[in-house]
Amino acid sequence: xxxxxxxxxxxxxxxxxxxxxxxxxxxxxxxxxxxxxxxxxxxxxxxxxxxxxxxxxxxxxxxxxxxxxxxxxxxxxxxxxxxxxxxxxxxxxxxxxxxxxxxxxxxxxxxxxxxxxxxxxxxxxxxxxxxxxxxxxxxxxxxxxxxxxxxxxxxxxxxxxxxxxxxxxxxxxxxxxxxxxxxxxxxxxxxxxxxxxxxxxxxxxxxxxxxxxxxxxxxxxxxxxxxxxxxxxxxxxxxxxxxxxxxxxxxxxxxxxxxxxxxxxxxxxxxxxxxxxxxxxxxxxxxxxxxxxxxxxxxxxxxxxxxxxxxxxxxxxxxxxxxxxxxxxxxxxxxxxxxxxxxxxxxxxxxxxxxxxxxxxxxxxxxxxxxxxxxxxxxxxxxxxxxxxxxxxxxxxxxxxxxxxxxxxxxxxxxxxxxxxxxxxxxxxxxxxx
Amino acid sequence: xxxxxxxxxxxxxxxxxxxxxxxxxxxxxxxxxxxxxxxxxxxxxxxxxxxxxxxxxxxxxxxxxxxxxxxxxxxxxxxxxxxxxxxxxxxxxxxxxxxxxxxxxxxxxxxxxxxxxxxxxxxxxxxxxxxxxxxxxxxxxxxxxxxxxxxxxxxxxxxxxxxxxxxxxxxxxxxxxxxxxxxxxxxxxxxxxxxxxxxxxxxxxxxxxxxxxxxxxxxxxxxxxxxxxxxxxxxxxxxxxxxxxxxxxxxxxxxxxxxxxxxxxxxxxxxxxxxxxxxxxxxxxxxxxxxxxxxxxxxxxxxxxxxxxxxxxxxxxxxxxxxxxxxxxxxxxxxxxxxxxxxxxxxxxxxxxxxxxxxxxxxxxxxxxxxxxxxxxxxxxxxxxxxxxxxxxxxxxxxxxxxxxxxxxxxxxxxxxxxxxxxxxxxxxxxxxxxxxxxxxxxxxxxxxxxxxxxxxxxxxxxxxxxxxxxxxxxxxxxxxxxxxxxxxxxxxxxxxxxxxxxxxxxxxxxxxxxxxxx
Numbered sequence: 001x002x003x004x005x006x007x008x009x010x011x012x013x014x015x016x017x018x019x020x021x022x023x024x025x026x027x028x029x030x031x032x033x034x035x036x037x038x039x040x041x042x043x044x045x046x047x048x049x050x051x052x053x054x055x056x057x058x059x060x061x062x063x064x065x066x067x068x069x070x071x072x073x074x075x076x077x078x079x080x081x082x083x084x085x086x087x088x089x090x091x092x093x094x095x096x097x098x099x100x101x102x103x104x105x106x107x108x109x110x111x112x113x114x115x116x117x118x119x120x121x122x123x124x125x126x127x128x129x130x131x132x133x134x135x136x137x138x139x140x141x142x143x144x145x146x147x148x149x150x151x152x153x154x155x156x157x158x159x160x161x162x163x164x165x166x167x168x169x170x171x172x173x174x175x176x177x178x179x180x181x182x183x184x185x186x187x188x189x190x191x192x193x194x195x196x197x198x199x200x201x202x203x204x205x206x207x208x209x210x211x212x213x214x215x216x217x218x219x220x221x222x223x224x225x226x227x228x229x230x231x232x233x234x235x236x237x238x239x240x241x242x243x244x245x246x247x248x249x250x251x252x253x254x255x256x257x258x259x260x261x262x263x264x265x266x267x268x269x270x271x272x273x274x275x276x277x278x279x280x281x282x283x284x285x286x287x288x289x290x291x292x293x294x295x296x297x298x299x300x301x302x303x304x305x306x307x308x309x310x311x312x313x314x315x316x317x318x319x320x321x322x323x324x325x326x327x328x329x330x331x332x333x334x335x336x337x338x339x340x341x342x343x344x345x346x347x348x349x350x351x352x353x354x355x356x357x358x359x360x361x362x363x364x365x366x367x368x369x370x371x372x373x374x375x376x377x378x379x380x381x382x383x384x385x386x387x388x389x390x391x392x393x394x395x396x397x398x399x400x401x402x403x404x405x406x407x408x409x410x411x412x413x414x415x416x417x418x419x420x421x422x423x424x425x426x427x428x429x430x431x432x433x434x
Numbered sequence: 435x436x437x438x439x440x441x442x443x444x445x446x447x448x449x450x451x452x453x454x455x456x457x458x459x460x461x462x463x464x465x466x467x468x469x470x471x472x473x474x475x476x477x478x479x480x481x482x483x484x485x486x487x488x489x490x491x492x493x494x495x496x497x498x499x500x501x502x503x504x505x506x507x508x509x510x511x512x513x514x515x516x517x518x519x520x521x522x523x524x525x526x527x528x529x530x531x532x533x534x535x536x537x538x539x540x541x542x543x544x545x546x547x548x549x550x551x552x553x554x555x556x557x558x559x560x561x562x563x564x565x566x567x568x569x570x571x572x573x574x575x576x577x578x579x580x581x582x583x584x585x586x587x588x589x590x591x592x593x594x595x596x597x598x599x600x601x602x603x604x605x606x607x608x609x610x611x612x613x614x615x616x617x618x619x620x621x622x623x624x625x626x627x628x629x630x631x632x633x634x635x636x637x638x639x640x641x642x643x644x645x646x647x648x649x650x651x652x653x654x655x656x657x658x659x660x661x662x663x664x665x666x667x668x669x670x671x672x673x674x675x676x677x678x679x680x681x682x683x684x685x686x687x688x689x690x691x692x693x694x695x696x697x698x699x700x701x702x703x704x705x706x707x708x709x710x711x712x713x714x715x716x717x718x719x720x721x722x723x724x725x726x727x728x729x730x731x732x733x734x735x736x737x738x739x740x741x742x743x744x745x746x747x748x749x750x751x752x753x754x755x756x757x758x759x760x761x762x763x764x765x766x767x768x769x770x771x772x773x774x775x776x777x778x779x780x781x782x783x784x785x786x787x788x789x790x791x792x793x794x795x796x797x798x799x800x801x802x803x804x805x806x807x808x809x810x811x812x813x814x815x816x817x818x819x820x821x822x823x824x825x826x827x828x829x830x831x832x833x834x835x836x837x838x839x840x841x842x843x844x845x846x847x848x849x850x851x852x853x854x855x856x857x858x859x860x861x862x863x864x865x866x867x868x869x870x871x872x873x874x875x876x877x878x879x880x881x882x883x884x885x886x887x888x889x890x891x892x893x894x895x896x897x898x899x900x901x902x903x904x905x906x907x908x909x910x911x912x913x914x915x916x917x918x919x920x921x922x923x924x925x926x927x928x929x930x931x932x933x934x935x936x937x938x939x940x941x942x943x944x945x946x947x948x949x950x951x952x953x
Contacts, residue, residue: 006858023858023860024860351459352459353450353455353459354455355459355461358490358506359506359509364856364857364859369861375859377857377859379853381464381466381506382463383464383850384461384462385460403888
């Protein structure tokens with residue numbers, strides 16, 4: 001999307017059409033056609049605010065849209081930092097493959113994809129994947145603990161959460177495996193395997209954490225696992241540099257996350273698993289404008305309801321102690337004592353209230369201009385949109401807020417201030433004449 | 435545990451106030467692309483009952499297009515047939531596990547369902563057929579004919595074809611009321627037509643005979659097996675040969691389409707249309723080379739097959755049967771012109787009527803995918819025609835034909851029933867001034883709206899003091915329920931662009947939302 005325009009790529013059997021639509025009224029702004037089988041498309045934002053498309057076809061050649069000198073120059077300038085991944089799900093031998101961009105050897109073309117790494121995947125499992133949107137904001141790079149120390153979040157925007165689950169009626173040994181793959185370096189940052197569990201598997205990835213839901217046939221119940229990743233060093237920034245130069249500017253590219261550094265592949269991982277009472281068809285985490293608002297996980301249940309669940313309940317630091325034995329620091333941190341089950345669904349957390357989404361398949365979230373509020377879209381056969389405020393609407397006045405009383409009070413105080421000022425001056429003047 | 439419960443209560447809830455239901459959210463019920471449809475009227479209610487390719491069964495109010503009821507069938511089911519006897523609705527659907535027979539009330543409640551397992555060893559199963567026979571429902575599928583009790587769905591009797599592999603295709607009820615017999619037609623693996631005559635009461639076999647002398651390559655013809663309305667003949671296609679069995683005889687007549695239609699090409703891909711007409715068959719011939727597509731009406735009344743009419747170009751046919759048994763055939767040329775042919779009870783067809791125009795927009799909805807005709811008697815005694823049209827963009831619309839142009843009664847856009855890819859949320863302009871602005875709307879753009887809101891607030895009628903003063907501040911949190919009066923007011927406005935006030939249980943509330951109304 002660029003401004004109010006939306007790109008739509010239409011792939012016919014032999015023809016590829018690129019449509020540019022006005023998002024507000026659906027009018028066709030521009031259209032172009034070419035031949036070939038599209039493999040992947042990626043949007044590139046240029047320095048002047050415009051944007052273009054990088055189109056990758058089945059022969060791994062790259063074409064630009066629009067193919068202008070400015071576009072070619074912009075791509076050329078960023079050749080070293082362009083990495084792509086493609087997940088081949090439908091093939092006989094599924095795989096996850098990573099590519100970079102390089103100048104084409106063929107004189108007729110400008111760029112082409114260069115294979116960098118590949119991850120072979122088993123063919124007899126159901127594959128699912130999710131990532132953290134590139135435009136989503138992260139409120140804080142650290143988590144403050146009850147003892148005032150901090151844990152540095154492992155925020156890697158190149159992570160892809162990949163889920164492998166054996167089908168429920170499979171005769172093979174049942175298992176669920178979840179991998180976090182750095183799609184730039186191809187390193188598997190984290191992998192967890194749950195034996196005796198099977199599909200359906202749904203995933204949600206946000207900031208430094210992953211939540212997934214699956215069927216555990218051994219225990220005959222649905223389970224949810226929360227995984228959090230922290231940088232494996234509590235003193236990431238060089239202390240001398242910090243003292244001399246002050247805090248690092250994380251918008252500077254040199255200070256950004258480096259996928260190729262050794263530390264990038266070795267996060268500290270913490271996980272907890274809980275039983276959950278119902279099947280889940282899709283999951284997503286709430287997104288807000290600044291990423292400051294505590295997160296919630298939106299679950300689309302197989303029964304067609306959207307349920308919001310506070311991330312506090314899916315916190316890997318939930319202490320394994322009796323509530324009466326929680327330390328003061330744990331209480332200050334707002335931790336909830338661990339319980340093996342997340343309990344039933346509280347009706348107050350059902351966003352869809354009287355509605356039902358038939359055949360729920362996807363949940364999408366998006367930030368609004370208000371930090372407290374996130375939009376939630378549930379998609380299946382039906383569509384449902386609502387807004388949710390995981391930490392209540394702290395930046396919005398209620399509909400029934402008494403604006404008249406507020407304006408009246410301000411006006412009264414202004415008049416009272418002016419009147420008392422006038423009265424004080426007059427009294428002082430009268431006193432001076434006495 | 436109490437502490438845990440207490441801490442859980444501390445977590446923020448996403449509950450909304452009662453008056454916020456349907457105000458901060460919207461919900462849209464989709465059905466998918468219509469595959470089968472029939473019309474039903476009862477008292478003052480006029481319904482179109484449809485089955486969609488998304489395995490949804492729904493009844494639509496003909497006046498508004500709103501969903502009167504909807505039943506979402508399990509994923510993977512494919513509805514192959516929809517029938518009614520005026521009192522109940524019968525749906526047949528197939529899955530890899532077998533064929534489901536379901537009986538529904540006309541108000542959408544399922545009365546019973548039954549599963550017919552696939553034939554053992556069958557490579558491919560063709561769609562089942564069913565009919566209402568006396569107090570039961572008879573279904574033919576695979577190598578069996580099964581009768582179900584009308585009231586509870588128990589199997590009343592079952593007849594299994596023995597010997598050669600067979601795929602039962604059609605059922606017919608022939609004879610007078612007391613001496614009715616059930617004729618089941620199937621195709622044997624030898625390519626012959628099996629005709630089994632059964633007693634509808636207990637399923638006992640009266641006669642069974644293999645007709646014809648075709649080779650095994652005829653087995654499982656993909657073509658529809660079509661029965662004429664007078665139940666005089668059963669016809670199906672095998673390649674470019676039209677096979678016709680005269681009911682009551684042992685004869686299967688073969689007519690080569692090349693000799694019948696020498697001027698048309700692409701006869702190998704021709705299909706019989708599933709229309710039930712008195713003494714007439716409809717054949718769709720796709721475009722071939724320079725020859726355009728054509729629809730051919732074949733008369734089969736006089737023993738032979740005669741071309742009654744050839745309709746060139748993209749033509750959609752739809753048929754309707756009145757309560758008096760009079761059949762009507764409608765043709766829609768290019769989606770914009772409607773012509774009707776009426777059939778007398780003796781099967782005599784009239785000429786095509788004068789063209790009535792349809793306000794169908796092919797530019798907006800693409801080509802017509804299917805059409806269903808609903809004929810009704812006007813006050814002056816003439817026949818009026820409504821058409822339910824399914825288009826290439828999955829939209830479903832009810833169109834009223836008229837000589838002066840007709841009108842579209844309603845349109846249901848069903849393209850969003852199958853969203854597969856990603857979703858991009860675009861901030862729509864809340865004000866006209868935002869329309870040209872790049873990026874998120876700034877507060878300055880919202881200022882006129884704030885002023886308008888203040889002005890509107892002053893101009894609104896004041897809230898009733900009694901309930902407001904009593905109930906303000908005591909709104910109860912709820913997760914289910916709605917403000918009925920707010921919703922009713924919004925619906926009465928027709929569009930939510932307008933802002934209205936209504937009095938609810940919590941006093942006066944604004945009802946405007948600014949988003950499109952859910953269908």
